[in-house]
Amino acid sequence: xxxxxxxxxxxxxxxxxxxxxxxxxxxxxxxxxxxxxxxxxxxxxxxxxxxxxxxxxxxxxxxxxxxxxxxxxxxxxxxxxxxxxxxxxxxxxxxxxxxxxxxxxxxxxxxxxxxxxxxxxxxxxxxxxxxxxxxxxxxxxxxxxxxxxxxxxxxxxxxxxxxxxxxxxxxxxxxxxxxxxxxxxxxxxxxxxxxxxxxxxxxxxxxxxxxxxxxxxxxxxxxxxxxxxxxxxxxxxxxxxxxxxxxxxxxxxxxxxxxxxxxxxxxxxxxxxxxxxxxxxxxxxxxxxxxxxxxxxxxxxxx
Numbered sequence: 231x232x233x234x235x236x237x238x239x240x241x242x243x244x245x246x247x248x249x250x251x252x253x254x255x256x257x258x259x260x261x262x263x264x265x266x267x268x269x270x271x272x273x274x275x276x277x278x279x280x281x282x283x284x285x286x287x288x289x290x291x292x293x294x295x296x297x298x299x300x301x302x303x304x305x306x307x308x309x310x311x312x313x314x315x316x317x318x319x320x321x322x323x324x325x326x327x328x329x330x331x332x333x334x335x336x337x338x339x340x341x342x343x344x345x346x347x348x349x350x351x352x353x354x355x356x357x358x359x360x361x362x363x364x365x366x367x368x369x370x371x372x373x374x375x376x377x378x379x380x381x382x383x384x385x386x387x388x389x390x391x392x393x394x395x396x397x398x399x400x401x402x403x404x405x406x407x408x409x410x411x412x413x414x415x416x417x418x419x420x421x422x423x424x425x426x427x428x429x430x431x432x433x434x435x436x437x438x439x440x441x442x443x444x445x446x447x448x449x450x451x452x453x454x455x456x457x458x459x460x461x462x463x464x465x466x467x468x469x470x471x472x473x474x475x476x477x478x479x480x481x482x483x484x485x486x487x488x489x490x491x492x493x494x495x496x497x498x499x500x501x502x503x504x505x506x507x508x509x510x511x512x513x514x515x516x517x518x519x520x521x522x523x524x525x526x527x528x529x530x531x532x533x
Contacts, residue, residue, distance in 0.1 A: 392428065393424075393428035393429075397428070399425065399428070399429040399432050399434075402421055402424060402425050402428070402429070403421075403425050403429075403432075403434050403437075403438060405421050406418050406421030406422045406425060406438065406441070407441070409421060410422075410441050410445065415445045415448070415449070418441070418445065419442060419445050422438040422439075422441055422442050422445075423442065425438045426438055426439060426442075430465075435465075435466060435469075436462055436465070436466030436469030436470070436471050436472070437469070437470065437471055439458060439461050439462045439465065439466065439471075440458075440459070440462050440469075440471035440474060440475055440478075442458045443455045443456075443457075443458030443459040443461075443462065443475065443478060444478065446458055447478060447481070447482065450485075452482045452485040452486050453482075453486070455478070455482050456479060456482040456483070456486070459475040459476075459478050459479040459482065460479065462475040463475055463476070463479070473499065473503050473506065473508050474508065476495055476498060476499050476508075477495070477496075477499055477508050477511065477512065479495055480492045480495035480496050480499070480512070480515070483495065484515075489519060492515075492519075493516060493519060493521055496512040496513075496515050496516050496523075497512070497516070497523055499512040500512050500513060500523045
């Protein structure tokens with residue numbers, strides 16, 4: 231290639247080289263600006279990160295202090311509760327032990343009283359049996375049937391006043407109660423009637439009269455039951471079945487649609503036996519009747 235041609239090629243490429251150099255410079259400037267911005271962002275982010283780390287650490291420190299305070303308060307509260315329990319628990323435990331002991335003593339006394347009542351009832355029955363024996367000894371033997379006295383008149387056999395030979399009050403009552411408990415009501419009714427016939431003054435006579443009323447009540451013989459319970463109140467006012475007889479008498483009145491008389495009996499029970507299960511039952515009956523436990527009748531039967 232000749233020199234003139236080389237010069238021409240160089241002159242033609244010179245503008246292109248100058249333009250490329252300018253674009254490179256602008257690109258380098260943009261890159262430099264971008265690097266400055268990145269460095270600025272990195273600096274700001276680092277400062278914010280440090281600030282956030284500081285805040286998080288401060289928060290954690292506060293939470294730890296709060297937890298420590300809560301633990302201290304909980305320990306103090308638990309210590310106070312333990313001291314309180316120790317201060318109160320011992321007297322309460324002592325009172326509980328005394329109550330248990332009193333309850334056990336009361337149960338023993340109650341069992342002793344029941345046992346004594348049973349023994350007294352048996353003794354009473356034996357005394358009745360002994361009295362019947364004495365009466366039989368004192369009674370002169372009856373003459374033979376159809377015998378005549380010195381005037382020639384025919385004598386009749388006297389009516390037997392005491393129980394049949396070999397029949398004791400204890401055995402008769404025990405048999406009647408056993409038959410009553412096992413549902414042999416007809417037999418029990420006869421035995422209780424015989425008991426009242428031969429041993430009307432014994433300790434269990436009031437009970438026998440009550441069970442006669444109860445048997446008749448369960449058989450829906452409400453007038454007969456009412457009469458039997460009235461007999462308990464009239465003949466044995468101090469017996470153990472007196473409160474129950476009042477309640478059963480009120481139930482008989484209800485069955486006979488005599489609500490006013492029933493309410494009077496219920497109110498009398500509440501008045502004279504206020505702390506018993508019968509009083510609670512009487513109040514419930516009055517509520518069912520839409521009534522309250524008001525004043526009792528002035529003509530209350532003497533207990």
